[in-house]
Amino acid sequence: MEKRSKVVLLPCKAYEEEELKRQLKRGLELLGGLSSIVKKNETILLKPNLLKKSETEKAVITHPAVMGAFALLLKEEGYRQIKVGDSCGTSTARKVMELCGMDQILSEQGVQAVDFDRGVRVDFPQGRQAKEFVMAAEVEESDALINICKMKTHQLERITGAVKNLYGCIYGFHKAKGHTKYPDAHSFARMLVDLNFHVKPRLHIMDGIMAMEGNGPGSGDPVPMNVILMSQDPVALDSVFSHLIYLKPQLVPTNDQGEKMGLGYWHPERICLLLPDGEISMEEAVRRFGNPKFVVDRSPQKSDWWVWMAKFFHIFQKKPYILEDKCIGCGICVDSCPVEGKALKFIGKKAPVYNYRKCIRCFCCQEMCPKKAIQVK
Known part of the structure; x- marks a missing residue:
């Protein structure tokens, strides 16, 4: 019998500590x-999604209550060497955690909040797409990483989940640089798969109690999904996420490339889906916990020829655009653009103006906008 990856689906409707801990x-x-999964003498790094400063109810970041409940479990089981950190899009991990109260919740459990303020260049010759990474030193110095991601949409990869959340292990401005080096969804996905092979997270937990649909990962809308997903296979976990929002899992580049490169499985027959009281079929899980109205890009994948033609002629491509009535002229989008010389600039207007011939469609500007002023069409 072929090996199957376990994914646990935990029904959970509220961010209540005792219920979270029990689940x-x-x-x-x-x-x-x-x-x-992890030994008690190992140093553990918890890696949430801390994209940017945001209130918890907006579903931009991993909810502090999930982090706190898991940290409490570790503490009760006798684990002591625990840190939490992330390479944020704007600001620092500590400041993001301070704004949402995560730092206080974790400090009560003896968990140290760290900023990823040192970089280490690491060779990865076996990589299919990426042969080296500039990693946050704290990631390299930890024995075990536990990935606690957020259930959200993403303009480049359709969704951001377990596989994508590891990009926060890259140090500082090298995250932006990576978008210029791997500018399309599939090369970026292959790099992410290589990164997952390098980091080797021990466990993946997805906060999907309140998810984000639409203009994710930073400017979408909160929507209740009422689940927590857990697995040691990030591709299988993201595939279950895909099924629950009626998105074909093979349309997600990190799922497609992840299975092809041997990171995990997206085919449902290779996934053992478990509820707290036993196994459940994917069809039954979708019927009971799925959301067919979840706003996500479900459009068919275009052929390589079509993609090449669209890029060459700069036509029929997704592109970011600015809602000028929402723009406050803060310039965060300009600062976030990784393209040399910038693909958007202030030209005598309150809102920046795009040069779409320079734009690589990485959507860093859209991710970082604090006012949801950048949409994708």
Whole structure:
């Protein structure tokens, strides 16, 4: 019989500590227990999604209550060497955590908040797409990384989940630089798969109690999905996420490339989906927990020839545009653009103006806009 990856689906409707702790504990039991995942003498790095400063109700970042409940579980099981950090799009991890109260919740559990303020160049010769990374030193110095991601849409990769969240392990401005080096969805996805192979997270947990639909990952709309997903296979976890929002998992580049490169499985027959009381079919899980109205890009994948033609002639491509009535002229979008010489600039107007011939469609500007003023069409 072919090997199947376990994904645990935990129904959960509220960010209540005791309920979260109970559900997470059951999820860990179904995956073999904490002791099978990480040893007590190892240093553990918790990696949430801390994209930017945001209120928790906007569903931009991993909810502090999920982080706190999991940290409490670790503490009760006797784990002591625990840190939490991320390479944020704007600001620092500590400042993002301070704004949402995550720092206080974690400090009560003895978890140290760290900023990724040192970079380490790491060779990765076995990489299919990326042969080296500039990693946050704190990632390299930890024994075990636990990935606690957020259920959100993404303009480049359709969704951002377990596989994509590891991009926050890249140090500083090298995150932006990566978008110029891997400018399309599939090369970027292959790089992310290589990155997952390098980091080797021990466990992936997805906060999908309140997810983000539409103009994600930073400017979308909160929508309740009422689930937490857990797995040691990030591709399988993201595939379950895809099914729950009625998105064909093979349309997600990180799923497609992840299975092709051997990181995990997206085909449902290779996934063992578990509820707290036992196994469930993917069809039944979608019927009970899915949301067919979830706003996400479900358009068919275009052929390589079509993509090449569109890029060459700069036609029929997704592109960011600015809603001038929402723009406050802060310039964060300009600062976030990784293109040399910038693909958008202030030219005598309150809102910046795009040069679409320079724009690489990485959507960093859209991700970082604090006022939801940048949309994609």
